[in-house]
Each structure stands twice: as structure tokens, then as C-alpha cells.
Amino acid sequence: MANLPWLDEVLRCLAKHHLPVTYIQRFTEELSDHLEDFQEDLMDAKSDVVSRLGNPATVAQAAAVSYRQRSFLGRHPTALLLVFGVLPIVWMMILGLLSCFLVMMAMAGTDDFLQQLVLRDKTSPPGTFTLTAIRWSLSVFSVMIPAALVSMVHCRLAERLVLGRKWMAVCCFVLAILAVLPYWCVLVKTGPQGDYSLLVGVGVSIPGLFSGWHFSFSVLQVVQLLVPLAVGGWFWWRTRAASNHAVVAAR
Amino acid sequence: MRPNRTNPDFLNGVPELLILSLLTRRPMYGYELVQAIRRSTQGTLEFGEGCVYPVLHRLEAEELLTSKRETIGGRSRVIYRVTSKGSKYFSGTDAAWRRIVGAVELVLQGGEHGQPAMAR
Numbered sequence: 572m573a574n575l576p577w578l579d580e581v582l583r584c585l586a587k588h589h590l591p592v593t594y595i596q597r598f599t600e601e602l603s604d605h606l607e608d609f610q611e612d613l614m615d616a617k618s619d620v621v622s623r624l625g626n627p628a629t630v631a632q633a634a635a636v637s638y639r640q641r642s643f644l645g646r647h648p649t650a651l652l653l654v655f656g657v658l659p660i661v662w663m664m665i666l667g668l669l670s671c672f673l674v675m676m677a678m679a680g681t682d683d684f685l686q687q688l689v690l691r692d693k694t695s696p697p698g699t700f701t702l703t704a705i706r707w708s709l710s711v712f713s714v715m716i717p718a719a720l721v722s723m724v725h726c727r728l729a730e731r732l733v734l735g736r737k738w739m740a741v742c743c744f745v746l747a748i749l750a751v752l753p754y755w756c757v758l759v760k761t762g763p764q765g766d767y768s769l770l771v772g773v774g775v776s777i778p779g780l781f782s783g784w785h786f787s788f789s790v791l792q793v794v795q796l797l798v799p800l801a802v803g804g805w806f807w808w809r810t811r812a813a814s815n816h817a818v819v820a821a822r
Numbered sequence: 823m824r825p826n827r828t829n830p831d832f833l834n835g836v837p838e839l840l841i842l843s844l845l846t847r848r849p850m851y852g853y854e855l856v857q858a859i860r861r862s863t864q865g866t867l868e869f870g871e872g873c874v875y876p877v878l879h880r881l882e883a884e885e886l887l888t889s890k891r892e893t894i895g896g897r898s899r900v901i902y903r904v905t906s907k908g909s910k911y912f913s914g915t916d917a918a919w920r921r922i923v924g925a926v927e928l929v930l931q932g933g934e935h936g937q938p939a940m941a942r
Contacts, residue, residue, distance in 0.1 A: 581872070594879075598876075600900075601852055601875050602875065604853070605852050624870060625870020625873055629870060630870060630872035633876045634879075638879070638880070640880055641880060
């Protein structure tokens with residue numbers, strides 16, 4: 572094979588752009604053919620590989636730019652901000668509100684579910700475990716699952732279109748900020764009626780500010796924050812692993 | 823000092839036009855195409871030869887070209903051909919390019935005001 576050091580350098584640079592393995596293989600095969608032709612047909616004795624074929628980093632950059640331009644988002648960088656900075660917020664809010672509504676409907680529709688579940692009898696206070704279970708259910712279905720889904724879809728999109736890991740990071744950070752905000756409280760009045768109400772809040776809650784409010788800030792909100800970041804971290808690691816695999820496979 | 827091999831920014835889209843133009847005449851593989859560009863332009867337009875392949879791949883993704891690995895002269899090579907969509911696209915781009923070149927040429931030759939005046 573012709574001029575391995577130059578080709579190896581191109582391969583390394585291509586891997587940094589996180590291009591798909593199949594594309595890297597194809598590109599390097601063609602460059603290898605080209606180098607063989609070039610070496611067989613040295614018309615200009617002074618020509619060297621870099622001056623004729625280009626700097627490896629420039630060639631890899633051209634390949635990455637050209638590959639990105641295949642998609643609409645790659646051709647319109649300003650749309651990226653909309654898709655990865657704004658759209659996740661919209662998806663998350665729609666999915667979150669819908670899920671929250673469905674969970675509440677499910678609770679309300681099961682023959683006074685809360686009444687039976689929370690207050691085992693109308694005069695005793697609710698069990699802490701039950702309250703925690705309700706808050707976690709709401710958090711999981713209304714925040715964690717939507718955040719995970721939206722971040723996965725957008726990270727996958729960024730991965731497929733070779734848009735770079737920075738857009739994965741943008742999307743996951745935006746979702747993390749959005750996910751940390753909602754908190755869940757069950758306000759219980761242990762009066763003769765034994766009634767209760769569910770409070771859904773947005774913002775940073777301060778535990779113990781109001782007596783009788785059961786906050787879950789310390790655990791739930793932190794977990795909500797971590798879900799999209801974990802998804803982003805997994806995709807980050809995945810693209811890095813894929814790049815390493817691409818170098819090995821193309822060799 | 824080494825000569826500057828970078829072509830001006832306004833040549834964006836020119837490699838695509840040249841590639842389509844040459845491939846409409848006959849199918850070629852990458853190295854052959856690069857040599858054809860070099861010969862046709864008498865070395866005026868120089869691209870890093872490695873940068874031609876990304877352009878070819880993009881044109882193929884846009885279905886303006888097709889590629890197929892074939893054996894030519896005992897060597898396996900990827901041959902590029904223009905599709906019917908590519909031919910139509912090239913006709914349109916070629917006409918637009920000639921109009922633009924004509925218009926720019928008019929301006930550079932002095933346009934409606936004759937020779938460019940010197941500022942006093």
C-alpha cells in the first residue's frame with residue numbers, strides 16, 4: 572500500500588470527526604488507490620504526497636464538511652440551534668405534561684386511589700413510603716422518561732448526521748436544566764376530613780420552608796438532573812468508541 | 823516562499839461543476855478525474871487531490887453520480903458516472919455559470935460607464 576504514514580494520519584484525523592466506519596473505510600480505500608496511481612505515475616519528481624493530495628487534516632476536514640452537507644441540518648447550521656437548543660425543551664414539556672396528566676388520571680380513576688393508598692384510615696397520617704412512591708412515580712413518568720427519550724433521540728440524530736458531540740452536549744445540558752426544575756409535593760392535612768392535595772412546582776425548592784410539605788429536592792431533582800446528562804455521557808462514550816473502532820477497521 | 827495553493831472563496835461550487843462537466847463526457851475514476859481537471863485548467867485551478875473524493879461522495883449522495891468498483895487495466899478502481907439527474911443538474915448549473923461569468927466580465931470591462939474612472 573502506498574504512503575502509509577500519510578494515509579494513517581488521514582485516518583486518525585477522520586476518526587476525530589466521528590465519521591461512520593463504512594464511510595471512513597470507503598474513503599481511505601479510494602485514497603489508497605489514488606496514492607498507488609500517484610506513485611506509479613510520478614510526472615513531477617519534486618511532488619510529494621502532502622503538496623499533491625493535501626494536508627491530512629485538511630483532507631479529513633473536507634470529508635467531514637462534505638459529509639455533513641448531505642443533510643439539511645448540515646447545510647443550515649443556524650437550524651442546529653433550533654433543533655438542539657429549543658426543540659428538546661418543547662418535546663420535553665409536551666411529553667412531561669402529557670405524562671403527568673396521564674399519571675394523575677390513572678390515580679384518580681382507580682376508585683379514590685390516593686385516598687385509599689395515602690390515608691389508610693382518615694385520621695392517621697399517610698405512610699412516608701407511599702408518599703415517596705407517588706412522588707417518584709410522577710418524577711419518573713413526567714420528567715425522567717421524557718428527558719431520557721428526548722435526549723436519546725437528539726443525540727442519535729447528532730450522531731447519525733455527524734454534527735459533532737458539541738450538539739449532543741448542548742441538548743443534554745438544556746434538558747438537564749429543564750429536568751432539575753420540577754418538584755413534587757404532597758400536601759397533607761390530617762384534619763377530620765383527612766384530605767390531601769398534590770402540588771407540582773417548578774423551581775428550586777427549599778426543604779423545610781413550610782411545615783407539612785414533603786419535599787424531595789435533595790434526591791429527586793438531582794436524579795432528574797442526572798438522567799439527560801447520563802444519556803449524553805453514554806452517547807459521548809459511544810462515539811468515541813466508534814471512532815477508535817473505525818481506525819482499527821479501516822487499517 | 824511557497825506559492826499559495828488556496829483558490830479564492832468565490833470558487834465555491836466550481837469543483838462540483840468541473841467534476842460534473844468532465845464526467846458527462848465519460849466515466850472516470852478519481853485519479854483520472856484529478857488529472858483531467860489539472861490538464862483542462864492548465865494548472866490554474868488546483869485542489870488538494872484528496873479533497874476531490876468528498877465532493878464525489880456528496881454528489882453521489884445527492885444522486886447526481888453513481889459509483890461502481892470495476893477492474894480496469896488489472897486494477898480495481900471506483901468508477902464514477904453521471905446520472906440523468908446529474909446531467910439535468912449540470913445543464914442548469916452550466917447555463918447559470920455562463921450567465922454569471924458574462925455579467926462579471928461586463929462589469930470588469932467597464933460596464934455601462936466605459937473605462938473605470940480614477941478618483942481625484
